[in-house]
Amino acid sequence: MSQAAATSAVSTDPSRRARLAEFWYYFAENRGAVIGLVFFLFLVLLAVFAPWIAPHDPVAQYRDAVLVPPVWQEAGRADYLLGTDAVGRDMLSRLIYGTRFSLFVGVIVTTLSLVGGIALGVIAGYFRGWVDTVIMRVMDIILAFPSLLLALVLVAVLGPGLVNAMIAIALVFQPHFVRLTRAAVMSEKTRDYVVAAKVAGAGHGRLMFKTILPNCMAPLIVQATLSFSSAILDAAALGFLGMGAQPPTPEWGTMLAEAREFISSHWWVVTLPGIAILVTVLAINLMGDGLRDALDPKLKRS
Amino acid sequence: MQWCQRWDTMPRQRGAGFNMFRFLMGRLAVLIPTFIGVSIIAFSFIRLLPGDPVALLSGERVMSPERHAEISHQLGFDRPIVVQYLDYLWGVLQGDFGTSIVTKKPVIDQFFELFPATVELSLCAILFAVILGIPAGVVAAIKRGSAIDQAMMGTALVGFSMPIFWWGLLLIMLVSGMLQWTPVSGRISLMYFFPPVTGFMLVDSLLSGQAGAFKSAVSHLVLPTIVLGTIPLAVIARQTRSAMLEVLSEDYVRTARAKGLSTFRVVGVHALRNAMIPVVTTIGLQVGVMLAGAILTETIFSWPGIGKWMVDSVSRRDYAVIQGGLLVIAAVIMLVNLIVDLLYGLINPRIRH
Numbered sequence: 001m002s003q004a005a006a007t008s009a010v011s012t013d014p015s016r017r018a019r020l021a022e023f024w025y026y027f028a029e030n031r032g033a034v035i036g037l038v039f040f041l042f043l044v045l046l047a048v049f050a051p052w053i054a055p056h057d058p059v060a061q062y063r064d065a066v067l068v069p070p071v072w073q074e075a076g077r078a079d080y081l082l083g084t085d086a087v088g089r090d091m092l093s094r095l096i097y098g099t100r101f102s103l104f105v106g107v108i109v110t111t112l113s114l115v116g117g118i119a120l121g122v123i124a125g126y127f128r129g130w131v132d133t134v135i136m137r138v139m140d141i142i143l144a145f146p147s148l149l150l151a152l153v154l155v156a157v158l159g160p161g162l163v164n165a166m167i168a169i170a171l172v173f174q175p176h177f178v179r180l181t182r183a184a185v186m187s188e189k190t191r192d193y194v195v196a197a198k199v200a201g202a203g204h205g206r207l208m209f210k211t212i213l214p215n216c217m218a219p220l221i222v223q224a225t226l227s228f229s230s231a232i233l234d235a236a237a238l239g240f241l242g243m244g245a246q247p248p249t250p251e252w253g254t255m256l257a258e259a260r261e262f263i264s265s266h267w268w269v270v271t272l273p274g275i276a277i278l279v280t281v282l283a284i285n286l287m288g289d290g291l292r293d294a295l296d297p298k299l300k301r302s
Numbered sequence: 303m304q305w306c307q308r309w310d311t312m313p314r315q316r317g318a319g320f321n322m323f324r325f326l327m328g329r330l331a332v333l334i335p336t337f338i339g340v341s342i343i344a345f346s347f348i349r350l351l352p353g354d355p356v357a358l359l360s361g362e363r364v365m366s367p368e369r370h371a372e373i374s375h376q377l378g379f380d381r382p383i384v385v386q387y388l389d390y391l392w393g394v395l396q397g398d399f400g401t402s403i404v405t406k407k408p409v410i411d412q413f414f415e416l417f418p419a420t421v422e423l424s425l426c427a428i429l430f431a432v433i434l435g436i437p438a439g440v441v442a443a444i445k446r447g448s449a450i451d452q453a454m455m456g457t458a459l460v461g462f463s464m465p466i467f468w469w470g471l472l473l474i475m476l477v478s479g480m481l482q483w484t485p486v487s488g489r490i491s492l493m494y495f496f497p498p499v500t501g502f503m504l505v506d507s508l509l510s511g512q513a514g515a516f517k518s519a520v521s522h523l524v525l526p527t528i529v530l531g532t533i534p535l536a537v538i539a540r541q542t543r544s545a546m547l548e549v550l551s552e553d554y555v556r557t558a559r560a561k562g563l564s565t566f567r568v569v570g571v572h573a574l575r576n577a578m579i580p581v582v583t584t585i586g587l588q589v590g591v592m593l594a595g596a597i598l599t600e601t602i603f604s605w606p607g608i609g610k611w612m613v614d615s616v617s618r619r620d621y622a623v624i625q626g627g628l629l630v631i632a633a634v635i636m637l638v639n640l641i642v643d644l645l646y647g648l649i650n651p652r653i654r655h
Contacts, residue, residue, distance in 0.1 A: 140336045
């Protein structure tokens with residue numbers, strides 16, 4: 001079947017559309033989730049259009065404007081709405097460009113750990129036996145370490161940098177997806193529709209990924225939003241410890257690390273990147289709560 | 303009534319005891335291979351690093367070939383890799399986790415020197431989280447949908463989303479900087495000096511009998527406790543609320559209400575006890591979270607615990623400490639998780655392992 005035919009089949013399928021409507025109904029019931037979604041879309045726009053929105057180059061150093069306070073404070077300048085940092089870089093532009101890094105980290109880490117986790121989890125839950133044992137023991141080993149410590153050490157091995165930080169975080173997040181997928185696959189595997197597909201002659205691959213997997217997605221999507229926000233937090237933490245994105249990258253955690261010494265004298269260099277991290281993570285977590293309510297009726301709407 | 307209760311609980315306890323043994327055996331069957339896996343990771347770590355492991359472990363950058371061969375032999379690098387691993391594992395089982403390149407002290411000694419500081423901080427943080435989190439969750443559940451509930455759960459979500467390294471900086475800026483209420487770093491003021499007895503500054507400062515020492519220790523502890531306890535606090539409050547909501551809708555709570563018991567009694571005696579079961583699990587799960595959080599919290603507050611030790615070792619490239627520390631920390635977490643699981647089995651009579 002061609003891609004176009006598949007898409008039109010999806011959009012005309014009434015049950016799917018009804019499910020989407022039902023999903024939106026429950027999602028929209030949670031006001032926080034909608035606010036989170038709107039803010040998240042705003043961040044996506046900021047990230048995509050950063051070069052056009054940002055008033056300055058994020059790494060350009062204006063030597064005549066070092067540590068200028070935000071515009072509403074005395075000595076603030078209209079060119080630099082949120083002030084400048086210790087080497088005269090525009091805070092607002094750096095924060096806008098920072099959304100790119102944070103969303104990028106979230107997308108890549110979640111995709112990597114989701115895809116890897118689903119593959120391993122489906123295989124473990126479907127085949128059981130020694131394959132399952134081996135996979136789950138390896139996941140137990142990863143889970144035995146505090147996640148940030150393992151990520152820190154992995155980055156020490158791979159060398160500091162944003163890409164290596166993302167690989168390390170994805171690896172550390174993986175076991176959660178494996179466990180969730182495996183549990184869901186195991187509970188679906190013995191259902192009638194799976195047995196029916198098997199009797200009809202479906203092979204292992206088809207059974208695993210086409211028959212069973214789509215019915216296991218709800219908890220995985222909820223976990224994916226959670227890991228999206230955790231990935232942003234952990235990448236910022238690694239940046240803060242000097243092991244993530246390296247200066248002069250306008251990554252929020254790295255910006256905080258550079259700003260530490262100005263903590264008592266110039267509040268804006270310390271406060272603003274943290275607020276950016278907090279509201280981004282908060283928006284995604286709000287969305288995650290709404291998704292949980294809408295996708296998983298088994299979890300209480302509380 | 304007294305007799306009745308005892309008659310009811312005795313066989314249950316015996317059953318639980320028997321199952322507890324099987325449960326423990328089952329857990330050990332999982333834990334031992336996990337520990338071996340963890341030791342393999344710690345063992346391979348030093349060999350995966352770019353560069354010569356002999357140079358990395360000895361800390362000597364420029365070496366003559368003879369010196370290199372000598373150290374290589376000393377560290378056992380000239381033997382087959384399997385022998386090297388078994389040798390390493392044998393050493394670990396005897397408590398030999400390697401020697402720091404920088405301080406030349408055994409890793410395990412350094413660990414036990416610093417571990418009490420992390421335990422003290424973590425205990426205070428979890429206490430902070432439990433003392434505030436459980437009542438907050440209970441109140442939110444009772445007043446479900448009210449402004450109080452929404453405010454509390456909103457705050458909990460903010461706490462859960464908090465980048466704690468920034469939260470620490472912010473608190474230092476406000477409380478230590480502007481208000482000058484607490485010191486910025488360390489465990490106690492340099493004015494006080496006494497030999498460590500328990501390793502816990504709160505206890506040691508009291509034992510020392512020096513006036514003001516305890517107060518100084520407390521004031522150093524306040525901010526790190528808040529920072530490290532914030533995420534557990536948010537998680538516990540949310541978990542308590544949802545567990546409480548579930549229990550409050552159950553039949554026995556309705557019965558207790560119908561009997562005419564006061565809300566306080568229904569909530570405090572009947573509901574809370576059962577709602578605590580998932581909450582205890584949550585608290586147990588926070589141990590790993592705590593240690594990950596300790597890495598950031600201790601770095602910000604220059605708290606001399608194992609989190610800061612690991613970060614410092616990474617930046618000093620003290621690979622022997624990273625290798626040993628990884629393994630000790632993983633072992634401690636595995637042990638704590640095992641204890642939490644056992645406690646969970648004791649608290650929850652519904653579980654028959």
